[in-house]
Amino acid sequence: MKRPYLICAASAVARRELRHSFYGLGLYTVLTVCFLISFYIARSYADSMLQGGVAISKCPLEYPAYLTTTILALYLALCASISVSRERDQGTLEVLFCGPMNHGSYLMARFSEQIVLFCIALCCVTVYFTVMSLVSGLELGLRFWSTIAGSVLLASYTSAFGLLVSVLSKNPRTATAVFLLVNLILIGIRTAASVLSGTSNEVLSASVIYLKLATVVADRALRWVSPFSYCTWLTDAVELGDVRIVAIIVAAAVIYTALLLSLATKALQRRGVRTGQ
Amino acid sequence: MAVIRARHLTKRYGKHLAVDGLNLDIGLGEIYGFLGPNGAGKTTTIMMILGLLEPTSGEISLFGRSSSKERADQRSRIGVVTETQHLYNDMTAHEYLMFFADFYSIAYKRRKVDEVLSRLGLYQVRNRSAGAFSKGMKQKLALARALLHDPDLLILDEPVSGLDPLGVKEVRDIILEENSKGKSLLISSHILSEIEKTCHRVGIINKGVLVAEDTMDGIKRSTASEIRLEILLEAIPDGLLRRLSDMPFVVWAEIKGDSVRLTVKADRDHRGEISRTVVESGGVILGFAAHEVSLEEAFITITESNVNRLVKGAGEP
Numbered sequence: 076m077k078r079p080y081l082i083c084a085a086s087a088v089a090r091r092e093l094r095h096s097f098y099g100l101g102l103y104t105v106l107t108v109c110f111l112i113s114f115y116i117a118r119s120y121a122d123s124m125l126q127g128g129v130a131i132s133k134c135p136l137e138y139p140a141y142l143t144t145t146i147l148a149l150y151l152a153l154c155a156s157i158s159v160s161r162e163r164d165q166g167t168l169e170v171l172f173c174g175p176m177n178h179g180s181y182l183m184a185r186f187s188e189q190i191v192l193f194c195i196a197l198c199c200v201t202v203y204f205t206v207m208s209l210v211s212g213l214e215l216g217l218r219f220w221s222t223i224a225g226s227v228l229l230a231s232y233t234s235a236f237g238l239l240v241s242v243l244s245k246n247p248r249t250a251t252a253v254f255l256l257v258n259l260i261l262i263g264i265r266t267a268a269s270v271l272s273g274t275s276n277e278v279l280s281a282s283v284i285y286l287k288l289a290t291v292v293a294d295r296a297l298r299w300v301s302p303f304s305y306c307t308w309l310t311d312a313v314e315l316g317d318v319r320i321v322a323i324i325v326a327a328a329v330i331y332t333a334l335l336l337s338l339a340t341k342a343l344q345r346r347g348v349r350t351g352q
Numbered sequence: 353m354a355v356i357r358a359r360h361l362t363k364r365y366g367k368h369l370a371v372d373g374l375n376l377d378i379g380l381g382e383i384y385g386f387l388g389p390n391g392a393g394k395t396t397t398i399m400m401i402l403g404l405l406e407p408t409s410g411e412i413s414l415f416g417r418s419s420s421k422e423r424a425d426q427r428s429r430i431g432v433v434t435e436t437q438h439l440y441n442d443m444t445a446h447e448y449l450m451f452f453a454d455f456y457s458i459a460y461k462r463r464k465v466d467e468v469l470s471r472l473g474l475y476q477v478r479n480r481s482a483g484a485f486s487k488g489m490k491q492k493l494a495l496a497r498a499l500l501h502d503p504d505l506l507i508l509d510e511p512v513s514g515l516d517p518l519g520v521k522e523v524r525d526i527i528l529e530e531n532s533k534g535k536s537l538l539i540s541s542h543i544l545s546e547i548e549k550t551c552h553r554v555g556i557i558n559k560g561v562l563v564a565e566d567t568m569d570g571i572k573r574s575t576a577s578e579i580r581l582e583i584l585l586e587a588i589p590d591g592l593l594r595r596l597s598d599m600p601f602v603v604w605a606e607i608k609g610d611s612v613r614l615t616v617k618a619d620r621d622h623r624g625e626i627s628r629t630v631v632e633s634g635g636v637i638l639g640f641a642a643h644e645v646s647l648e649e650a651f652i653t654i655t656e657s658n659v660n661r662l663v664k665g666a667g668e669p
Contacts, residue, residue, distance in 0.1 A: 080428045083457035091451055095442070166438030170497075172404055174455055175428035348404055 080175035085184035088171065092188040096154070105150045106196060110203055112146075113139035121211050134216035136204055137310070143200055144226030145303065148233050149258060151189050151196075155237030156254035158185055159343070161247040168348045178343040182238055182336055189234040190227070197223065221313035225306040228328035232302035233258075235335035242342045245350075261301045268294035300331075353380055353416055355505050355536040356401055361410035363396050363560075370396045372560040373410070378538055383531050385551035386540040389655055393560040394540045395435055398509055401538075402427060415504070428456060431498030435509040435540075437490040441483030445474050445493055448482050449500060456501035468496045473522065487514035495523065499530070506530060506537045512546055524550055548647040556654050564654045572650045573618075578603055581614045581623070583630060584639035588612070592633045599629065610638075 096102055120135040159182075162168040171181065201223060208215050237254055244250035271279075271287035279287065298304040305328045312320040358376040362369070371393040378384045388394045399405040401412055403423030411418055414426045440448055446465060453461035469475040472492045477485075482493060491514050498506060511527070512520045520543075527550050531537060541547055547554060548568060555565040564571060588607055596605045596614060601622050604615040612630075616622050623640065630637055 080425055080457065084455045087451060087454035090454070091440075166434075166436060167440060169404065169434060170432075170438050171455075173402055173427060173430070173432035173434065174452075175424050176455075177424040180424070349399075 081177065081180045084171075084174060084176045085180040085187075088176070088181065088184040089188040089191070092158070092185065093192060096188070096192050101150070101154070102192070102196065105147060106199060109143040109146050109200075113143050113204070114207070116142070117207055117211060117213060121213060134218040135213045136208060136215055137218040137222050140200070140204055140219050140222045141226075141306065141310075144197065144222065145229065145306070147196055147200070148193065148226060148230040148302075151193050151230060152233035152237035153251065153254055155185060155189050155234045156240045156244075156250045157247045159238060159241035160244045160250045163348060163350055164246050166350070172348045179340045182242075182339050182343065185238060186231075186234055186336060189237075190231055193230040193234075194227065197226065218310050218314055221310045222306065224313075225309035228309065228325065228332075229302050229306045231332045232305065232328055232335070235332045235339070236302070239335050239339040239342065242339045242346060261297060261303065264290055264293050264297055265301070265303060302328075302331075354378060354413070355380055355382075355415060356538065357413045358397075358401065359411045361397065361400060361412065362408045363393070363400060363405065364408040369560050371400070371407075371557075374557070374560070374562050376555065376562070378536055380536055381531065381534045382553060383527065383537045383539065383551045385547035385554035386538055386557065387544065387547060387554055387651055388540075388557035392557045394557055395509060396560075397557065398507055398538070398540060402430070402432065402507070428501070429504045431501065431503035431506045433491075433494045433498045433506075433508045433511050437487075437494045439482040439485075439490060439493060441481065444479050444481055445469065445485070445496075446478040448493065449496060452497050452500055458501055464500065468500050471499070471526070472496045488516060488519050491515055492519065492523075495526070499526070504535060506535060508537065509540045510543075511539060511541065512543055513541075520546065544646070544648045544651055554647070556651060558655050568647065571654075572647065577618055578615050579618045580643040581616060581626065582639075582641045582643070583612045583614070583626070583637060584641075585610050585612065585630070586636035586638060589630075589634040592630065592635060595629055595633055596626065599625065601625075 116139045117136060124135075159168070162171075168181075204215065204219070207213070236257075240254045240257070241250045244253060267286075268290040271283070272291055274287070276284055276287075305324055309321065309324045312324055354377045356376060356378040358374055361371055361374040361376070363371040374393075374397060376397070386394055386397070396405060400407045401414070403412075403420060403426075412420075414423070415429065417426065440451070443451065446469065449465040449468060450461060453465055458464050466475065466478075469478050472495060474489065474492055474496060477489065482490065485493060491511070495508075495511060498508070506527075508527075512523050515523060524546060527537060527539070531550075537550075539547065539551060551568060553565070553567050554571055556563050556571075588610065592612065593605055593607055596602055596612065599622075601617045601619070602614055603617060606613050614626065616626075623642070627637060627640070
């Protein structure tokens with residue numbers, strides 16, 4: 076019974092990466108940028124309310140929180156997408172695999188490091204928004220808290236996807252390009268669909284109407300695989316108070332994450348731990 | 353018990369056969385030298401032994417267990433120095449070894465890390481970043497990592513490359529010290545003089561085929577068809593050179609100062625007959641030296657004859 080060897084090795088790798096992330100500037104830069112954007116949006120809400128006396132949103136801090144957690148999750152997933160290919164490129168992956176480490180435990184180590192890091196960053200985000208709420212008088216509300224909770228699903232899904240991209244890519248540059256391209260396509264379709272579906276067909280030309288139809292259909296299809304949908308769905312389901320739907324959404328996100336991690340493990344087994352293998 | 357046992361190990365990359373039906377047995381407490389020219393299949397074999405490469409066919413067992421599912425656990429008993437040193441350049445030597453102490457779940461890790469750093473002569477530079485290390489220091493740090501968890505088997509791929517003569521001696525001493533504790537070692541190296549000084553047995557691989565495997569003496573004997581002898585005499589008696597040249601096993605003879613140099617057939621030990629002939633001719637022998645075949649000469653002979661055989665084989669219908 077030597078299973079603890081695998082766990083110790085994986086935990087050492089996760090801790091090393093976590094320490095590395097804390098010493099780096101990346102996370103702090105992203106958090107600062109997110110906080111500035113959130114502050115700007117919240118101030119706009121507060122100004123509108125003061126000037127017009129009308130509440131723009133039932134939960135004004137939900138959108139800034141969604142934006143912050145999404146950017147944060149994407150940043151960490153981008154880091155994940157570089158991680159494996161960079162370590163394979165540098166040859167340090169091979170050294171790790173000369174010890175008590177297997178493909179699954181290595182990817183679990185990288186994944187847990189990402190999730191722990193996200194949860195720590197999420198605590199900072201929560202503190203920031205609580206302070207902002209206290210200072211501005213803007214209510215946090217149920218949708219805010221469900222966005223915060225749902226972002227963990229988003230982070231786990233995107234991180235697992237990032238790891239899969241990283242395993243499949245030849246080098247960190249390709250991994251970054253593929254990851255950004257896929258996410259830009261998902262975000263682009265989503266944005267185009269929401270903008271176009273809100274516009275009446277009467278003001279659109281025939282070709283734009285076809286484009287609208289295409290983006291709406293693509294958006295509907297991609298919603299099932301897009302990580303961004305799950306966070307929104309969860310927030311809506313929590314507001315409706317439908318526990319069954321909440322459970323289905325959580326289960327679906329967990330299954331997708333597990334599936335992506337299994338695929339990444341299989342891909343790492345096939346591609347090997349050395350460059351040019 | 354064989355620590356490493358490989359049977360009919362084959363690795364194919366498309367049409368290229370990197371390792372061809374290799375059989376290998378490395379026993380407990382043995383130092384095995386794994387030799388071969390560049391691209392012979394040494395590193396591929398090591399990678400398959402470690403489970404980092406899946407063999408196309410064949411079987412490997414480590415410590416008597418052949419399940420590939422247990423390979424990660426078995427690797428906790430192996431210390432590895434890879435051909436090229438890939439370290440975490442952002443870590444100091446001390447941090448690097450502390451990380452691997454956690455990785456191998458070593459008890460009293462700080463003490464153990466300091467001990468290994470001192471043993472490899474890296475204690476003074478322990479707080480220096482591994483990225484700033486010279487090639488030799490990186491090599492030593494990799495060896496320190498391999499020794500850290502007190503493994504039962506050490507697999508060292510070019511362990512002395514990049515080291516100065518003092519470093520080479522230090523590593524050789526460590527290899528012999530580890531072996532004296534009962535550890536088994538598989539050493540792959542191009543520095544044949546080091547292999548000759550440390551290994552009990554050697555295997556020579558060429559174009560993926562294990563072309564020779566024997567003890568050090570056995571390998572040398574198998575390649576030597578002739579032996580060179582040098583006899584130092586008080587004075588050279590008249591007619592000695594002719595009498596020696598007439599002996600059926602003497603291939604070539606010459607006189608150089610007060611010495612007679614002979615090349616004789618290596619079918620058996622002829623030194624007794626030669627000594628008697630010298631004495632009967634009135635010579636007084638002051639010294640008798642036999643030039644041994646070095647591992648390097650044996651290696652070249654074996655690999656060249658193997659290449660010739662393979663070339664001939666390829667040309668045959």
